[in-house]
Amino acid sequence: MHAWEGAVKGQERRNPCRYKDGLQGWFFKQPPESQILERNYMASLYFLTKMKQKLPHNKRRFLFKYHYYRGLYKCIYPPLNIRIEPTNRCNLKCVMCPNGNLDLNNSNSGFINMDLFNKIILQARSFPHPTGIFLYLGGEPLMHKDISKLITLSKENGLMVALNSNATLLTEKRTFEILESGLDQITFSFDDVTPSEYEGMRRNAKYEKTLQNLLFFLEQKNRLKKESPQVSIASLRLRTDNLNMNEPLEANQEFTSLFSKYPVTIYRDWAHMWAGESYRKMIYTYKRTNTENHLRCMLPWRDLTINYLGQAVACCYDLSYDYVLGDANNMDLMDIWNSEKMMNLRKICFSGSYEKINLCSSCSYVFEGLKSDLGGKNEKYWNMIQRKPKTDK
Secondary structure (H helix, E strand, O other): OOOOOOOOOOOOOOOOOEEEEOOOEEEEOOOOHHHHHHHHHHHHHHHHHHHOOOOOOOHHHHHHHHHHHHOOOOOOOOOOEEEEOOEOOOOOEEOOOHHHOOOOOOOOOOEOOHHHHHHHHHHHHOOOOOOEEEOOOOOOHHHOOOHHHHHHHHHHOOOEEEEEEOOOOOOHHHHHHHHHHOOOEEEEEOOOOOHHHHHHHEEOOOHHHHHHHHHHHHHHHHHOOOOOOEEEEEEEEOOOOOOOOOOOOOOOHHHHHOOOOOOEEEEEEEOOOOOOHHHOOOOOOOOOOOHHHOEOOOHHHHEEEEOOOOEEEOOOOOOOOOOEEEEOOOOOHHHHHOOHHHHHHHHHHHHOOHHHOHHHHOOOHHHHHHHHHHOOOOHHHHHHHEOOOOOOO
16 A cells, blocks of 8 residues: 555545556556646645654754655755855866866856845755755856855854855965854865876866865864864766776875874765766766666755855756756745756656756766765665666567
8 A cells, every 4th residue: 555545535446447468467547747746746745644642853964765665756855955156257268177178258147146145044944854955056156256255144043054066266264264264064175196197187276275274274174163153075087988886996095194183074075977968078978888777866865056146056067058947036945946847857867858858858967966966885775776777678
């Protein structure tokens, strides 16, 4: 019996009409999609009611997994994370990033309005469970002159705040502002490659200068005895001819030793094959070498992404705002979270029909990144979300 059966008094149970098919055998008549959606929504409400005394401490994460694995399109919980773009401007022209090839000027780039940011934060504060605020998307957050104020405002409202930076603008002044802001977690993009390779990947950056910025930040954090922010270093490698997704990235002991006396987490990954056909002119052309291994993307069930204009976009990989879900300037976050376009995106991700959205059709995350996010060794969850295309018999 499904959880939604009996959730509403007098509601009919499974449709008794069934038909005979020569190949598939008996099957039940499919109810209208609107009825399925309503039943899915009632299922989660019913389940929550029955299990409310047994839910783990982090209730929203539990509900997220429940909706995600069952493929429920309407979510009764708020987003776990809200990604807010302080600016889409960046001082670098990285070869693996779409911003490196976008012609940004004053008319199509800018900074988030403080009133809009405050509106988003106040709504996030009202959510029943803690929400993570990630202050980055397409640009370099340290280019926003008031980035420390954005962090402090979020922390004053009881939210967890994280930041990504390329560390090239990490001046002494910025270092102390960030350390005193209450930031919970910061990830620096600094690659485990030779200086010449680094400067070739991250155009306009200087290896030695960036390294010194990082070491100064870590040294001051130690000197001030600050437990936060937690520091991670994301080291990317370019993949041109090698498309073996399962090949491990070997650790460079010389690179690791640079930060050995500091509490730093270093992780390595292949550079993302950025989503969407609009990036076909990039140096990479992603090809589905194994169409049976694409996954059910979790992002529409987990994250809400808002650009500097206030537009909610599909995910953190939608840097050119191809798939707009709503506008936070005149819509509540929960209305965007369960908007028709968002529920349609979840439906497409659940079915694996990524070809219906250009943004998703060539995204490598659903082929490789998602497995590492969920934990590649967890075969139970891996098998649950793996989507294999149907073949004609």
